[in-house]
Amino acid sequence: MKEDGHPDYHFITVQMTDGSTFKTRSTYGEEGATLALEIDPKVHPAWTGGNQTLLDRGGRVSRFNDKFGGFMKKKEG
16 A cells, blocks of 8 residues: 555634534545635525425426436325
8 A cells, every 4th residue: 555645634613604613534635724604504495495496498397307207106096
């Protein structure tokens, strides 16, 4: 194995958007650096579920459902 083949892992502080912090090991910056997040799992809709709506522009969703609807399980209810 080559010498210096592994990155230098060290402890950094991660600061969430609400100001809370936690320590983790990373290759980011140097020992003791602070990584301030602009987007984090507490507030971003990708993780929280958000208020997503599916808009059918130009019939794209309808065409998709027509083409692949047989593969999708129908909702019972």
